[in-house]
Amino acid sequence: MEFLSDIASLINSTLRISTPLVFAAMAGIFAERSGVIDFSLEGKMLMAAFVAAVGSYFLGNPWLGLLLAIIACVSLSMLHGFASVTYKGDQVVSCVAINILIIGLTTALAAAWFGQAGLTPTLNEDQRFLEVTLPFADSLRDIPIVGIIYSDILSGHYVFVYLAYLTVPLVFWVVFKTSFGLRLRAVGENPSAVDTAGINVFSMRYKALAINGVLIAFAGAHLSTAVNANFFREMSAGRGYLALAAMIFGKWHPKTALIACLLFGFTDALQIRLQGVELPAIGEIPVQLIQALPYVLTVVLLAGFVGKAIAPNAIGQPYIKER
């Protein structure tokens, strides 16, 4: 039984750890399917974490914190669009600028407002999201298998975890079953085809970026107002980049990107679990080695282990109509 509950808790943490990756990967899909590179998932996630924590601290309601985070992230997305869609700047440069700006900005603002460089005050229970216990979770716990799945794996997560996994089918539906999705995919493949169909290429890209901003805000709020009760310096810790890798590894498709996110989440959950554990015949594995696992996996997977990922055809190219 101890083995089963070990597995259950491993799956449980996989779901939790993957949550910000899923939001970020879905955000990335919208931007990149429209033909705009989004390296700035990292910076936007960090911004969202900061704004959500600060907003919730001042306003006393984590939902209002989330709302402010959404506004902040959509603004950053618009900034990215302004530089790279309207003014046809280099998309990667624009993203890097956003990432660097946000690292500095969050640290400086935290220092100015709270006197601690890159740290916001701890949120109390009213100011943060709490774990949600699903109905009957306690009473069903003792039923074999079902009890473990329902009460130990599915129940007891933050609201963002449930939202993240509901977002994936929603994204799939929007991208593949609606006319908006058709236009979105077309504008990332061949913007001229979209333009000659009488659709405004720029407005399509801005809409995609707006959705991107909304989704990435959830990832940041999850970090600072759910799993943690405050913001700290560089708390996104490369998750934005990891999500980008998962999205590419998932070939810009929500379903496969989800699998990739779960895989990264799983290796992370596993490395936490393996720390300090004596393995038979090997002994204790150095913690640094285990912590490197998700990143090693990323490199291996992206180095062509899963076949060639073919990006949207027009990605990274600003649309220029007249010669």
Add this chain to the structure above:
Amino acid sequence: MVSPILELTNINKSFGHVHANKNINLTINKGTIHGIIGENGAGKSTLMSIVFGLYQANSGIIKINGKEINLRSPKDSIINGIGMVHQHFMLVENFTVLENIILGFEGELVFGKNLEKAKKDLKNLCDTYKLNIDLNSTISDLSVGFRQRVEILKSLYRGAEILILDEPTGVLTPQEVDELFKILRSLNEEGKTIVLITHKLIEIMDLTSEVSVMRQGEMVGHTKTEDTNKEQLAEMMVGRTVLLRLDKSEVKTGDVIFKVENLSVKDDLDVTRVKNVNLEIRSGEILGLAGVTGNGQTELLEALSGIRKVESGEIYLDGKKVSDRQNFLDPRELKEKGLAHVPEDRQRMGLVTDFKAYENLIFGYHDQQPFSKSSILNHRDIISHSKKIMEEYDVRPQSPNLVTSNFSGGNQQKIILSRELNEKPKVLLVGQPTRGVDIGAIEFIHQRLIDMRDRGAAILLVSVELDEVLSLSDRIVVMFDGKVVGEKENKNVTDRELGLLMAGVI
């Protein structure tokens, strides 16, 4: 009873300093097939892009069915019944035919009822005009001819009454051109107005009932097609008399200088694009390589010039092996052995367009005397050499200090050609020598290639322009799907025969 469906009055359009359309007046009558002819860069495409709403005119009036309209985007044009088939197809390659056609005209937010209706409507349109298109196939699986039909179907579905086609035959085999013209005629019989933009005189004579001629951004003439002939139209296009036939002496071939044996080449995606190709070129001979774009010609040229790795097989120059899978000479070493290359994509591979003309004129030979001495460029000699060679090859304007991108396509090509021919190579590989080049320059370039041949060079000419291959070559091979599928002496061979080979039919 003729009534004008489209009237343009005093249309002007500039791109920066280039005045692409000057005071254009044009009337297109309902139910006609109207040809617009002119050289590359005469402003035909620009004018039609204005009519399609893609570009906005700086001034002028556009009337449809007598009513003045304001075209701010393609949407306005489509609503007013204008459809356009662009030279480069406006299709999303990994979408299906259906998805491409409904794009922008889905009629619903979530796919459902309207999608089914669209399918039915499209099937009816396909039947009416015998288009024979499977709505569920992916564009990337379709041949160029079919992609073009998808474009036509797309315009019809969007309710086009005027269909503009921009250089529609450039990428087609002669048989596909026949099919296209058949479709266009049947559209015309159903009452659609067709506007055909082309630089090929024969198409105007073949298909159109009225023709307008453009030259250097101006409209220089209108006439009924039956009242004119090719020579007259050519003169109007160029502004002077042109030779439509090339003077070519009999071949006096020598030994085989360049030989390719069982050559296979892969592209960047690891797909074998050249399959077991054998070629022999003698001195004093032009070997023409015909084929529809994308059948391995590009990869073949790159392998022969040392840019791309050989997968298997051998290349011989002057009887000596120069390249196989293990040992190969790079482009520079090949150059030293007397092989020159005029690449297909002149702006990407032939030139550094941001460089000045004199820099491009010596590029690749810049480390040789007298251009440089102990790694230091000799500016004065380079400039005087550039001036001399620009005069010899009639590069206009004759200013070595002008940035290369400011030259026209024809003059850019002359810069490359003069650079490569000046070294008097034994073997010359030429890709698409006259693509995007005006008639005057075409004449000149063709004459230079013939001169090279007469001087004893072995020339491989790769071109998608069948007329060019037919008029220059002594011998013709056809490539299809990476293989050489036919070889003919250029005597009494017709474009029909070659067309069948190009399409892989025989």
